[in-house]
Amino acid sequence: MLSHLTEKPLASWRGKDHHNGRILETLTVIFRSGGCSWNRCRMCGYRHERYADLSGDELAERIIRQVRWVKKNFPDDDYQMVKVFTSGSFFDPMEVPPIARDAVAEAFRGKALIVETRPEYVEADPVREFRDAIDTGTLAMPLTIAMGLETTNDLIREKSIDKGFTYADFLRATEIAHASGAGVKAYLMMKPPFLTEREARDDMIHSIMDLAPLVESISMNLCTVQSRTELERLWREHAYRPPYLWSVLDVLIQSPVHILCDPVGGGQMRGPHNCGACDGQIVKGIVDYSLNKDVGLLRALAEMECECKEEWKFVLEQEEPHCMPLTR
Numbered sequence: 071m072l073s074h075l076t077e078k079p080l081a082s083w084r085g086k087d088h089h090n091g092r093i094l095e096t097l098t099v100i101f102r103s104g105g106c107s108w109n110r111c112r113m114c115g116y117r118h119e120r121y122a123d124l125s126g127d128e129l130a131e132r133i134i135r136q137v138r139w140v141k142k143n144f145p146d147d148d149y150q151m152v153k154v155f156t157s158g159s160f161f162d163p164m165e166v167p168p169i170a171r172d173a174v175a176e177a178f179r180g181k182a183l184i185v186e187t188r189p190e191y192v193e194a195d196p197v198r199e200f201r202d203a204i205d206t207g208t209l210a211m212p213l214t215i216a217m218g219l220e221t222t223n224d225l226i227r228e229k230s231i232d233k234g235f236t237y238a239d240f241l242r243a244t245e246i247a248h249a250s251g252a253g254v255k256a257y258l259m260m261k262p263p264f265l266t267e268r269e270a271r272d273d274m275i276h277s278i279m280d281l282a283p284l285v286e287s288i289s290m291n292l293c294t295v296q297s298r299t300e301l302e303r304l305w306r307e308h309a310y311r312p313p314y315l316w317s318v319l320d321v322l323i324q325s326p327v328h329i330l331c332d333p334v335g336g337g338q339m340r341g342p343h344n345c346g347a348c349d350g351q352i353v354k355g356i357v358d359y360s361l362n363k364d365v366g367l368l369r370a371l372a373e374m375e376c377e378c379k380e381e382w383k384f385v386l387e388q389e390e391p392h393c394m395p396l397t398r
């Protein structure tokens with residue numbers, strides 16, 4: 071007998087997003103999956119969210135139940151784009167069995183899909199098959215592969231994040247995705263641990279410059295302190311501070327291309343923050359810019375006066391790196 075059981079995903083919400091020159095009604099879903107195969111990035115709390123010890127068939131069934139739940143709870147006509155996260159890699163067959171991947175394709179056929187994965191799982195056949203399965207011929211680019219590159223600097227990715235892949239790996243995956251008819255969205259991470267405010271800002275500017283000609287879109291995540299992470303331990307020891315919102319404005323204003331940026335946790339101690347008095351306005355401005363590309367608004371915010379601006383300038387100039395040894 072066919073099962074009709076449903077199961078609520080880890081999270082799901084409606085919103086609006088800029089995509090390929092249009093503002094689309096979007097649905098974001100974070101499916102619970104078999105979990106990230108890498109499972110060790112210093113700032114990542116999502117990796118704890120996984121089904122443990124399920125067989126491949128059971129795992130597929132549990133993911134398919136979540137797809138059913140989403141279809142039941144969000145009317146099809148209400149959204150044009152779906153952003154799929156799995157707290158890991160959608161194209162890792164051990165994490166999302168191919169049969170569950172097929173169920174996602176069937177459920178969201180005709181929509182623009184953005185699916186997140188590590189670059190080592192971007193292979194031509196599965197990407198092309200998935201793309202063809204969602205494509206109804208109405209969209210120029212039905213599938214976008216999102217990858218958490220975090221920075222184009224291999225040393226920072228290795229030392230500050232422990233990400234486990236190189237920029238060359240990302241470029242290889244980007245080529246395969248493009249050759250398979252998919253777009254690429256790169257996620258950057260502003261201010262992972264062990265960087266000064268200035269290094270973090272400069273790293274984002276360099277990374278954006280590197281990526282702008284190569285990918286369809288760039289999204290900059292602002293590092294937040296999630297619970298049960300190595301970053302949280304550093305933060306508790308006063309060895310880490312999330313980025314200033316002033317630095318975020320600085321990066322976005324200097325970028326030659328539009329950057330998607332959702333300042334999650336903005337204004338909170340565990341998220342990107344200034345002094346508390348000016349945070350709300352800047353967070354709102356970044357959200358607005360992300361949707362309507364209004365750089366003028368960011369410039370006006372950057373001109374705004376607040377007591378903490380001097381503090382930020384001092385930190386930018388005076389903070390020195392706590393070096394990690396390069397060798398043992």
Ligand code: SF4
Pocket residue numbers: 106107108109110111114115116117157158188218233
């Ligand atoms: S950031 Fe991504 S790759 Fe790193 S542990 Fe978390 S889910 Fe895995």
Ligand SMILES: [Zn+2]
Pocket residue numbers: 344345346347348349376377378379
């Ligand atoms: Zn302030």
